[in-house]
Structures are given as C-alpha cells and as structure tokens.
Amino acid sequence: xxxxxxxxDLNAWYGSTHTLRDINLHIPANHATALIGPSGCGKxxxxxxxxxxxxxxxxxxxxxVVKMGEVDIYRDASPVEIRRRVGMVFQRPxxxxxxxxxxNVVSGLKLNGFRNRRILDETCERSLKQxxxxxxxxxxxxxxxxxxxxxxxxxRMCIARALAVDPEVLLMDEPASALDPVSTSKIEDxxxxxxxxxxxxxxxxxxxxxxxxxxxxxxFLNGRLVEFDSTHKIFTNPHDKRTEDYITGRFG
Amino acid sequence: MRIKFQQSLDxxxxxxxxxxxxAEQAIQRSIEAYSTRDLSICELVLRAEPSINRLEREIDQMxxxxxxxxxxxxxxxxxxxxxxxxxxxxxxxxxxxxxxxIRVREMGAFANIDLPVDIPKLASxxxxxxxxxxxxxxxxxAELAKSVLTLDDQVDEMNNAAFxxxxxxxxxxxxLTPQSLNALIIAxxxxxxxxxxxxxxxxxxxxxxxxxxxxxxxxx
Numbered sequence: 001x002x003x004x005x006x007x008x009d010l011n012a013w014y015g016s017t018h019t020l021r022d023i024n025l026h027i028p029a030n031h032a033t034a035l036i037g038p039s040g041c042g043k044x045x046x047x048x049x050x051x052x053x054x055x056x057x058x059x060x061x062x063x064x065v066v067k068m069g070e071v072d073i074y075r076d077a078s079p080v081e082i083r084r085r086v087g088m089v090f091q092r093p094x095x096x097x098x099x100x101x102x103x104n105v106v107s108g109l110k111l112n113g114f115r116n117r118r119i120l121d122e123t124c125e126r127s128l129k130q131x132x133x134x135x136x137x138x139x140x141x142x143x144x145x146x147x148x149x150x151x152x153x154x155x156r157m158c159i160a161r162a163l164a165v166d167p168e169v170l171l172m173d174e175p176a177s178a179l180d181p182v183s184t185s186k187i188e189d190x191x192x193x194x195x196x197x198x199x200x201x202x203x204x205x206x207x208x209x210x211x212x213x214x215x216x217x218x219x220f221l222n223g224r225l226v227e228f229d230s231t232h233k234i235f236t237n238p239h240d241k242r243t244e245d246y247i248t249g250r251f252g
Numbered sequence: 253m254r255i256k257f258q259q260s261l262d263x264x265x266x267x268x269x270x271x272x273x274x275a276e277q278a279i280q281r282s283i284e285a286y287s288t289r290d291l292s293i294c295e296l297v298l299r300a301e302p303s304i305n306r307l308e309r310e311i312d313q314m315x316x317x318x319x320x321x322x323x324x325x326x327x328x329x330x331x332x333x334x335x336x337x338x339x340x341x342x343x344x345x346x347x348x349x350x351x352x353x354i355r356v357r358e359m360g361a362f363a364n365i366d367l368p369v370d371i372p373k374l375a376s377x378x379x380x381x382x383x384x385x386x387x388x389x390x391x392x393x394a395e396l397a398k399s400v401l402t403l404d405d406q407v408d409e410m411n412n413a414a415f416x417x418x419x420x421x422x423x424x425x426x427x428l429t430p431q432s433l434n435a436l437i438i439a440x441x442x443x444x445x446x447x448x449x450x451x452x453x454x455x456x457x458x459x460x461x462x463x464x465x466x467x468x469x470x471x472x
Contacts, residue, residue, distance in 0.1 A: 207323065235326060235329075236326060236329065236462065238326055243326075244326045247325040248254075248326055250254075
C-alpha cells in the first residue's frame with residue numbers, strides 16, 4: 001500500500017541557484033497527485049527530492065523535512081532504502097538495452113540480491129500484468145530485448161520495473177510526453193488503476209492529463225509551490241491569479 | 253499568450269452580443285405592437301425569429317469548437333459554459349417575444365379596451381433586467397449581475413397582481429375573457445423574460461466568480 005508524503009520547509013539548490021523555496025505540502029496516500037508548472041519551475045527537482053535523487057548531483061543540496069509515512073527520508077533512511085520504497089519513471093523510457101524484457105523487469109530485485117527463480121518469475125509476471133504489458137510480451141520475455149519494444153511498451157516495461165521492487169510511492173516525471181495518444185491513454189489508465197495500491201506523484205505539462213488522472217494538483221512557479229488543491233478546483237476555479245494565468249495560457 | 257484562442261473568445265462574445273441585441277429588439281417590438289396594436293410590428297417580430305434561431309446554432313457551434321479544439325481551463329472554461337447557457341436564454345427571450353406578438357395579433361380581433369394590467373410597465377422592468385444582465389456580461393461585473401436577481405421578485409409580484417386582477421375581471425365581465433386571457437399570457441411571457449434575465453445574471457456570476465448561485469441565494 002502507498003504512504004502519504006509530508007513535505008515541510010523543503011529548499012533545494014544547484015550550486016548557488018536556489019531552485020526550490022519553502023515547499024510545504026501533504027501528498028495523500030493512494031492518490032495521484034499532479035505537479036504542473038512551466039519549464040524550470042522546480043517540479044522535477046521537487047520529485048527528485050522525494051527519492052533523494054537530487055543529491056546524486058555533486059553540486060546539489062536540499063534542506064527541510066520529507067516524511068514518507070513516519071520515516072524522515074533524509075534522517076532515518078539511506079538513499080538506497082528510499083529508492084527501494086520509491087519507484088521512478090522518467091520522460092523517456094530507459095530500458096537496459098542489452099537485457100531481455102525479463103531481466104529489465106527484475107533488475108531491481110537482482111540488484112538487491114534476489115536470486116530465487118520462482119520469486120523472480122512471479123514478480124516479473126505480476127509487475128508486467130500491473131503495467132498492462134503481460135499479454136503483449138509474455139511469449140518473448142527472454143527472447144526479446146527491452147529495447148526492441150515500441151516506445152509505449154518500453155515505458156510500461158519501465159513502470160513494471162519500478163513496480164517489481166514493490167515500492168510504496170511511484171514518481172512519474174512526464175511519463176507520457178514522448179508517447180503517442182494510444183500509449184498515453186494506456187499510461188493514464190495505468191495511473192488510474194495503480195493509485196489504489198501506490199501513492200503516485202506525476203509531473204506533467206499536459207493539463208488535460210493532470211485533470212484526467214490526478215485527484216490533487218500542485219502548481220509550481222519560480223521554485224515555489226503557488227497553489228495546491230483538488231484538481232477540480234485548480235482547473236475550474238483556481239485561487240491564485242498566477243495559477244489561472246498559467247493554465248489558461250495567459251502566462252508571460 | 254494564446255492569441256488565436258483569445259481572439260476566438262472575443263469573437264464568441266461579440267456574436268453573443270449581436271444575439272442579445274436581436275432578442276432585446278424582439279421584446280421591445282412585441283411590446284410596441286401591444287401598445288399600438290400595430291400588427292405590422294407583430295410581423296416584424298415573427299420574421300426576425302429564424303435569424304435568432306440561426307445565430308443560436310452558430311454560437312453553440314463556435315462554443316463547441318472551442319471546447320473541442322482549445323481545451324479551455326478555469327475562467328475561459330466558465331466563460332464558454334456561460335455563453336452556451338446565455339445563448340439558450342436569449343433564444344428563449346426571442347421565443348417569448350414571438351409568443352407576445354401572436355397574442356397581440358389575436359387581440360386585434362377584439363375591441364381595444366383598458367385592462368387592469370400595466371403591460372408596458374411590466375415589460376419595461378423585464379427589459380431592464382435583460383439589459384442590466386447583458387451589461388454585467390459585457391463588463392464581467394458580478395455585482396451588477398447580483399442586482400438583477402433582486403429585480404426578479406418585483407416582476408413576479410407584478411405578474412401575480414396581473415393574474416389576480418385579470419381573473420377577477422373575467423369573473424365580473426365574461427365577455428372580456430379573450431382580451432383578459434391574452435393579456436394574462438403576455439404578462440406570463442414577460443415574467444419568463446425576467447426569469448431568463450435572472451439566468452443570464454447567474455451565469456455572469458458563475459463566469460466571473462466561479463460560484464454557482466442558481467437556486468442558492470446564500471451564495472450570492
């Protein structure tokens with residue numbers, strides 16, 4: 001099951017550039033939360049702070065509190081532990097090109113020392129079913145490389161790979177922006193289904209996508225969280241003029 | 253800035269204002285026909301109706317295209333929804349004008365007598381409601397729209413008074429039943445015009461504030 005995420009006074013920097021300023025919000029468990037905002041507003045940095053990926057950049061740092069359930073991820077857990085609890089899917093599918101579909105999906109488990117064939121098989125099947133890809137690839141699991149799949153299939157395989165380690169949170173950074181409408185709708189259907197089991201945070205530039213899949217939406221601008229509310233409220237009657245200007249295309 | 257989209261919204265507003273002008277003119281003409289019993293004015297009202305209906309369809313199509321092609325959000329989405337509703341109300345105002353014109357034409361077959369109902373005054377109040385609600389739409393002025401809602405009670409009261417007076421007249425002088433019934437229906441038509449103006453005012457409030465005040469005076 002997913003866990004709620006509590007963020008308090010989160011600030012982040014790249015070198016001397018202050019990219020996130022005083023972010024406070026609560027992301028409810030087992031809901032999809034969309035983050036929107038113009039390029040460079042800090043939304044990707046924000047999600048990278050939720051799995052401690054931000055700090056993998058040597059000039060990056062962050063302060064504040066991020067609690068996943070009861071665990072303060074910057075004080076009570078290591079980055080490796082956190083990334084096991086938090087799966088991530090990126091804008092462009094990133095299969096391991098030399099690995100089969102099967103090995104791609106179970107790579108996280110293998111990395112964590114799992115060698116039991118039965119467990120790996122079961123996990124592979126479960127994850128691919130969850131990612132709505134099983135029927136399309138079940139006969140070629142070990143024959144085809146992950147890179148041989150279509151873009152949409154690769155992205156669902158990457159979602160399966162993220163789900164295979166049984167995370168509580170799934171971060172998705174523009175997961176459908178490189179996909180055609182059919183693949184996009186499959187990813188959106190997936191988000192809709194998966195949120196009953198996982199807490200999903202999805203960064204998107206597509207307003208309609210946010211409106212379709214997320215219960216809550218946050219609007220970022222210049223490193224600040226301008227508004228966080230129900231998606232319905234954000235897209236029909238936002239509180240802040242800047243949010244309205246952005247979503248109606250009057251920005252700038 | 254979505255220039256093309258903003259231009260389309262402006263075009264939509266302009267078309268709706270043309271529609272509003274036609275509906276207002278239809279009501280004014282129908283009342284002029286009542287006051288003067290000039291049947292040629294009734295014909296003008298009847299002949300104008302197809303143009304109002306055509307424009308209604310055109311505006312709906314424009315609004316539908318914008319919803320489908322531009323995926324409007326927030327205040328733009330509310331604006332387009334309001335335009336669709338106001339459009340329907342204006343078309344109904346046009347229908348009320350036609351109904352009045354038909355009644356005036358029927359009244360032409362009978363003697364022009366003084367009836368205990370001030371139709372021009374009722375018409376003037378209902379027309380003022382329409383004008384004010386449209387002014388609120390033009391200005392995006394929710395306060396002005398609010399002021400329309402209070403006028404509706406006055407129109408309702410005048411309509412009820414007309415009903416009582418004309419019912420009494422029918423009982424007292426049955427030979428005046430045709431004129432009285434026609435006047436009663438005209439009063440009812442004007443009361444409906446007031447209701448449409450109220451709807452338009454509520455739509456303006458929805459557009460500007462995002463508040464749905466229909467059937468809910470607390471939110472006003």
